[in-house]
Amino acid sequence: MTLDRTHKVGVIMGGPSSEREVSLRTGKGVLESLIGLGYSAVGIDWQVGQDIATEIRRAGIAAAWIALHGVWGEDGCIQGLLECLAIPYTGSGVMGSAIAMDKVMSKRLLEQAGVGQARWRIYRSVADATAVGYPLVVKPSREGSSVGVTIVRDPSALDAAIVEAQHHHGEVLIEEYVKGHEINVAILDGEVLGDVEVRPATEFYTYEAKYQRNDTQYLCPAPLSEAEHTRLGQIALQAHQVLGCTSYSRVDLILGEGGRAICLEVNTLPGMTEKSLIPKIAASRGMSYATLVERILATASLKA
Ligand SMILES: Nc1ncnc2c1ncn2[C@@H]1O[C@H](COP(=O)(O)OP(=O)(O)O)[C@@H](O)[C@H]1O
Ligand SMILES: [Mg+2]
Numbered sequence: 321m322t323l324d325r326t327h328k329v330g331v332i333m334g335g336p337s338s339e340r341e342v343s344l345r346t347g348k349g350v351l352e353s354l355i356g357l358g359y360s361a362v363g364i365d366w367q368v369g370q371d372i373a374t375e376i377r378r379a380g381i382a383a384a385w386i387a388l389h390g391v392w393g394e395d396g397c398i399q400g401l402l403e404c405l406a407i408p409y410t411g412s413g414v415m416g417s418a419i420a421m422d423k424v425m426s427k428r429l430l431e432q433a434g435v436g437q438a439r440w441r442i443y444r445s446v447a448d449a450t451a452v453g454y455p456l457v458v459k460p461s462r463e464g465s466s467v468g469v470t471i472v473r474d475p476s477a478l479d480a481a482i483v484e485a486q487h488h489h490g491e492v493l494i495e496e497y498v499k500g501h502e503i504n505v506a507i508l509d510g511e512v513l514g515d516v517e518v519r520p521a522t523e524f525y526t527y528e529a530k531y532q533r534n535d536t537q538y539l540c541p542a543p544l545s546e547a548e549h550t551r552l553g554q555i556a557l558q559a560h561q562v563l564g565c566t567s568y569s570r571v572d573l574i575l576g577e578g579g580r581a582i583c584l585e586v587n588t589l590p591g592m593t594e595k596s597l598i599p600k601i602a603a604s605r606g607m608s609y610a611t612l613v614e615r616i617l618a619t620a621s622l623k624a
Contacts, residue, residue, distance in 0.1 A: 385409075507565075
């Protein structure tokens, strides 16, 4: 859709997921930018238990900039509602969102397409852990922000990690721990925007390392050769496309020993605070935060 500044844009944020607080920060940054750019933008803070369909209709918006993260916001639910209301929205459609939010479904498709993966299993018994081998990573299949993720180096710590993951959404997934560099690639409107290497000071890139600590290092662009930038960009774009994603996303990769690249996940509504990774990547390409927000708005569409 061709949007201009006379159209009313709703920034939908908050929501009932475990990433509500992060979403409010994303939403605030996006809303301030749109207003600064001269759009008639309004924030829609989806409160837990609220009838969001009524709130969206009441706001009378021409397009939605979805600033939600996690279940209900990133998994196709709000996208389906916006399709039904015929309100164009940013980010991937119903199917791409639903698949990318589910790490098990994503892995099945990525594997089939030949995108590198860590060895993995849905956890059903100790035999699965033995098959994957130690160290391994336990994670819930339908969460984000590292919520419920544990690295297990010894079988004695497995049970506690499984119980922790079971407290969150989706099946419990166990994955081979792949040592290497964490490279995140930003995709915008069908193209690779750039990449960043994340070096947490913690054991891995935990919730605290993402949002609460200030000792995580971000190398942007990632210190890679031109050929490696291109190769990882191609893998990321392929992962984005295989999962049926559109608009924009952030693809999390690990570059392990011997140049082995594995795809951890595709984030269809990645963090978009001014300090988040995609804005960092955009800045390294000379694109301001506000321009990035506007470029994403320009991708708003109905996809069903
Ligand atoms: N297979 C793995 N090998 C090594 N580290 C991993 C692996 N899987 C996850 N991690 C660590 O856990 C973090 C979160 O995992 P990820 O799969 O991206 O889930 P989330 O959706 O919560 O971000 C990653 O950024 C990385 O630091
Ligand atoms: Mg991740």
